[in-house]
Amino acid sequence: MTVFSHVKGLHIQMDDRKHYYFLIAILTLLVAIFFTFSVLVGTTGASLSDIFTTIGQHDSEISSLIIREIRLPRAILGLLIGATLGLAGATLQGYLRNPLAEPGVIGVSTAAALGAVLAIYTGLSLVAPLALPLMAIGGSLIVVLLLQTLAGAGSVLTLILAGVAISSLCGALTSLALNLSDNPFASLEIVFWLLGSITDRSMAHVWLAAPFILTGWLLLIASARALDALSLGEEVALSLGVNVKQTRLLVVSGTAISVGACTAVSGVIGFIGLVVPHLLRPLVGHHPSRLLLASALAGASLLLCADILVRIVNSSTELKLGVVTALIGGPFFLFLIFRLKAYYGT
């Protein structure tokens, strides 16, 4: 019996792994396709060969400049931000053992947004354009310190409550800045910035955000194995050798640093961190650790796809990316609640 089931067990594991690798290959291909389209699509036509000839050359033709200075940074940011939101969402859902968790739940996005709004409100963003992303990153780092102070040794519930409190406070302060702003142009800029977009971003934005984003990714990925053990609760995870406090530090810091850096260059883009992990969970056999890479790739695909849609939808004013993702994510959130209600029977 044992020998038979051992062989059977190996087959199951192998099939399971093959299925996972196939999924990762498909998602990687999707990212490559959407990334290429993101560079190609726009009012100025471009071909695949244009992309390859443009990258690495510094000619001053208009089409080359558009690809190099406008579309490439936009596509890279789309990829980085989408992957971050997917990865952070999957990690937070695994850590908090809650399918409704997303990066916003620990107040990171709103704190980064507050930092950016203050840069616009005080006029610092006009004096030094990089002040905006830098203040946004500063906002998210302050959140890490606050969360560690408020909920460092407490329960998951304490962490969520602290996140909600910080998020509410930052939201209120953002509203206060809008309320007190006597410059209508600054108010409009704040509102547009809060809607979320990756239009007109340069390689400077990529270089500024990328180190923080990549650092955040490393921290989040380092927590992956512990997330599997946490499926059985903190007490069992602890008895299995998981350092629960260290895992919390990795998850909170990784989310704050990477999502904060994303919000710093794109504004608030919601719902990707919620929707993507939830869609993919059944496809990875509900393994929290396997969900991370899959969600990162799917998040990048979804954001690049949404950004392409924003560009090709015929409208006098370009739709903001954050609006489109919220329009997709909002109804999905409601669907999720109805499904959970049906699942638990109440």
Add this chain to the structure above:
Amino acid sequence: MTVQTHEHTIVNDLSMMLDQGELVGLIGPNGAGKSTLLKAIVGSRKLSSGRVMIDGVPLERLSAIERARKLSYLPQERYVEWQLPVRTVVMLGRFPHRQGFGPPTPDCEVAVDRALDAVDATPFALRSVTSLSGGERARVLLARALAVEAPLLIADEPITELDPYHQIHVMEILRNRANEGTGVLVVLHDLAMAARFMDRLILMNCGSIVSTGTPTEVINRENLENVYRVSPLNQPASHEALASPWQKMDQNN
């Protein structure tokens, strides 16, 4: 060991020992401090004073992984998030023995198969754990604890949700594990099971040990009346433990 909150002493200056190959039952009424004592032993509840030693080494000197390999713990709460397959849940028991994200070693596969077989869970090993009945889930989580294959196993009420057949089955599994050399400490409320299967019983009340010894020595009229506040059904034969609570003491009076 002493465990205190701001207001109460839950475990009060208590000392105990568990040998390898021994099946020990921790019994006592609700609120006696049994589960808190187990949490303190596995390190999830901080001791106010005292220490836990494994093989003469203080628990805090062991790394988290070393401790996990020596001490397997099944808590009272039957908690599983996500619709994980049964086999995956049991494989989590091998967490302290695995590193990185590679496939499980043949040793791990064999340990998981053995644990699944032991609790009769092999037929539903591929089903989602959330689709199981309470009793089936309890057995799967016991299999997870068995799969660690640690020299010490600590289980908090492992038979509470089980039908009589599987209660006896689980007690036999624990008995066999002890016979194979594992030191097993089990919190139980079923005095009949405690009397039948345990080598030794520790009776707790209000955070302290009231009585310890063989089942016959511990489960007697005096302890039932004073600690559990119940009177027994019958006078037992001299060689058997008094294991059938029958009436509340306040109904007697």
